[in-house]
Amino acid sequence: MLKTLCQKMFGRSLWVYHANSGGCNGCDIEVLNVLTPYYDVERFGIKLVGSPRHADVMLCQGPAMRATAKALRRAYEAMPAPKLVFAIGSCACGGGIWFDSYSVLGPVEKIVPVNFYIPGCPPRPEAIIYGVAVAVGLVDKKTAPVQFKQLEMPIPRYHPSDLRGSGEMVVYEKAEKV
Amino acid sequence: MSVLSKLKEAVICLRAGRVTLPYPATARPVPEKFRGRPIFDAAKCIGCAGCASNCPSREILVVDLCQEIRILQYLGRRCTYCGRCADVCPEKAITMSHEFETATNCIGDIRQRLDLFMSTCQRCGRCFKEPSHLEQLKQKGYRFDDVQNERWVLRSQAYLTSEAAVDDMKIEI
Ligand code: SF4
Numbered sequence: 074m075l076k077t078l079c080q081k082m083f084g085r086s087l088w089v090y091h092a093n094s095g096g097c098n099g100c101d102i103e104v105l106n107v108l109t110p111y112y113d114v115e116r117f118g119i120k121l122v123g124s125p126r127h128a129d130v131m132l133c134q135g136p137a138m139r140a141t142a143k144a145l146r147r148a149y150e151a152m153p154a155p156k157l158v159f160a161i162g163s164c165a166c167g168g169g170i171w172f173d174s175y176s177v178l179g180p181v182e183k184i185v186p187v188n189f190y191i192p193g194c195p196p197r198p199e200a201i202i203y204g205v206a207v208a209v210g211l212v213d214k215k216t217a218p219v220q221f222k223q224l225e226m227p228i229p230r231y232h233p234s235d236l237r238g239s240g241e242m243v244v245y246e247k248a249e250k251v
Numbered sequence: 252m253s254v255l256s257k258l259k260e261a262v263i264c265l266r267a268g269r270v271t272l273p274y275p276a277t278a279r280p281v282p283e284k285f286r287g288r289p290i291f292d293a294a295k296c297i298g299c300a301g302c303a304s305n306c307p308s309r310e311i312l313v314v315d316l317c318q319e320i321r322i323l324q325y326l327g328r329r330c331t332y333c334g335r336c337a338d339v340c341p342e343k344a345i346t347m348s349h350e351f352e353t354a355t356n357c358i359g360d361i362r363q364r365l366d367l368f369m370s371t372c373q374r375c376g377r378c379f380k381e382p383s384h385l386e387q388l389k390q391k392g393y394r395f396d397d398v399q400n401e402r403w404v405l406r407s408q409a410y411l412t413s414e415a416a417v418d419d420m421k422i423e424i
Pocket residue numbers: 095096097098099100101134135136161162163164165169193194195196
């Protein structure tokens with residue numbers, strides 16, 4: 074649903090506003106890298122703007138910090154209504170390696186609602202382009218939660234209460250459960 | 252002079268050609284030593300939790316559901332792809348893959364969860380694992396939990412109804 078909404082609302086051109094709320098600048102460099110002729114996201118109509126009031130999308134880098142949380146919130150509120158937030162980098166997605174530091178509140182999710190996550194520290198420029206392409210519906214996302222089980226319960230579960238001794242034999246009453 | 256410099260500029264511009272990568276349309280290979288997200292191999296993992304205690308972002312959580320079942324959760328959201336877990340793993344159960352296209356609209360999508368079955372040493376109570384399933388079954392004192400009903404079920408009771416417990420059960424009790 075979000076995808077169709079995105080395609081409808083943001084079909085032509087996304088203007089992005091680049092908000093760093095306390096990251097190490099690694100992700101900023103990669104975001105700027107994405108705008109260079111080499112990666113050139115302007116072919117998808119993506120344009121960097123200087124003010125949140127002109128932007129459709131906010132690119133968040135860095136965790137939500139005590140000092141910048143309010144400013145981040147204000148920047149988010151200043152954006153006009155159909156708006157998306159991308160969390161770029163592991164800091165923005167989950168707090169990064171400083172998640173338990175005294176000045177870090179946690180992921181930017183705590184301050185602004187996040188629509189797309191691009192993990193990585195920093196994510197490759199390709200990963201950022203991929204995230205944008207997922208958001209505008211050019212490609213499908215590739216990830217899905219994974220659960221590995223080493224083995225299913227390897228032996229049937231015997232309940233001693235279901236065991237009946239009949240002569241030499243031991244009968245297990247609920248054999249169909251086994 | 253100025254004409255010459257303009258000509259030079261024009262030559263430089265023409266020689267550069269097209270540099271923009273056709274990225275999302277065509278795949279782009281990563282360098283060989285690139286570290287993408289870690290992939291866990293449940294068949295190799297022995298559940299030692301060395302990765303969990305060495306992860307700088309405390310991204311791998313270990314929960315013991317009961318004595319035999321250990322859950323290893325990799326959440327992925329603040330993983331920095333540093334590769335320390337892969338370095339420290341004694342069984343080489345973690346490989347740093349080349350996957351970087353992990354962008355998602357639901358952060359739970361990059362989660363990995365391992366349900367590890369651990370057998371328990373009857374003397375010290377610590378977990379260890381035998382190499383094959385058959386050897387796990389042959390172990391003396393092999394036992395398992397009734398997880399749903401939260402109680403111990405001793406396998407040997409299935410065969411010994413009236414007699415006293417076998418040796419390994421004495422150690423246990
Ligand atoms: S995710 Fe990594 S590169 Fe990006 S701001 Fe955080 S620490 Fe820096």
